[in-house]
Amino acid sequence: MKRRTVLKTALFAGIAVMLAGPALAQEKIKIGLSQGTMNHPWRVAMVEGNKDYAQKNLPDVDLIITDGQNDSSKQVADVESLMAQGIKVLMISPLTADALTPVVADAMAAGIKVVTLDRKVNTDVTVHVGAENKPIGEAAGKFIAEKLGGKGKIIELQGTGGASAVVDRHQGFVDAIKGTDLEIVATQNCDFLRENAVKFMEDQLQRFGPGEIQAVYAHNDEMALGAIQALEAVGRLNEVVVVGIDGQNNAFEAIKAGKLAATFTYPFVAPEGIEIAYKVAKGEKVDPVIILPGKQVDASNVDQMLGKGF
Known part of the structure; x- marks a missing residue:
């Protein structure tokens, strides 16, 4: 009888391990994307470009997106909410530098890696990605x-x-x-x-x-x-x-x-934003500042650019 109890206990333990194993394996890397506003096409392109890339290429990423709705206070609250959800990396395009600096500093102090997109803040971050x-x-x-x-x-x-x-x-x-x-x-x-x-x-x-x-x-x-x-x-x-x-x-x-x-x-920093954030989440070494090139478009070269914008 004692032997059967031991076997039953071992069986249940094995089932528990089998159930727990896949759950752990499926646990995703949480990355937050805090956008300051979605009120014009460039910012929509940034969000959609990074989201699409993550969906197609990064199955182990849970990308959580927030919209500050052109309100710095709302964006600060968004970042605080993302931090509470246990994100590993914060991608942020701050509405204004001064208003978002304190909460970004809080994220860094909490051990969350920060990737600023396009706009900067007045504190150290892990990486800044954007054009000059x-x-x-x-x-x-x-x-x-x-x-x-x-x-x-x-x-x-x-x-x-x-x-x-x-x-x-x-x-x-x-x-x-x-x-x-x-x-x-x-x-x-x-x-x-x-x-x-x-x-x-x-x-x-x-x-x-x-x-x-x-x-x-x-x-x-x-x-x-x-x-x-x-x-x-x-x-x-x-x-x-x-x-x-x-x-x-x-x-x-x-x-x-x-x-x-x-x-x-x-450049609207997509998919470069999520690519860099993923590398940071994985512990890969990246440059602290990554500059994306732009170019002048006028009557002399517009034919080459038609249909290539956003």
Whole structure:
């Protein structure tokens, strides 16, 4: 009787091991992706690109995605929620640097690896992945300076106030036009949104009459397309050079149509973001800063880029 009890105990123990084994094997690596906002195509492309790659190529990853809805407080709460869920790596594209710095510092202190995408925070992270914004701003400034012969008045449509990308895109542009007779006569944070750009441009086109504005520098293609919409509505597009940043398909189409002078492609960090986060989760060594290259697209090369944007 005693022997049967021992055998039964061993059998149950073996079944328990068999059941536990696959469960442990199926345990996935939790990676959180905190997006600051999904209110325009570039950010949607970032999220969808990383999600699709993970689904197709990383079966051992559980990617948890949150949307800060253009609210820094909401994004802070999102990151805290991701930390509570036991993520191993935090991928984050912060809405603004200052607001998200403390919670990212908390994540690092808790032993969670952090990969910042596109925008930075003011604290150490494991890896930053993105393009360099200041050189893009400089390239846009040089392009406009060449187009206008170094003389003219410019309206600047900035993105989200306080975002590292906005600071760098503005400063690079300002540096590039130093020593010229180009002047920024109006600027506004339009939050990277087309509708905000349209409204601000409509106001400025009432303020500045025909011939008083020579260029518009927009921090992204959505705002550049908004500027074009406002200029077309009053028949003044032919007198203004409009430049954007990002590389949307409809921006390429606008260049082909002769409405947009140029855009500068800005990689949306997909699938590079999840690729790097996965390496970090696996303990692989990666460079602390990974720069993704962009390029100028204008009438001379737009045919090669049509259909290759987002």
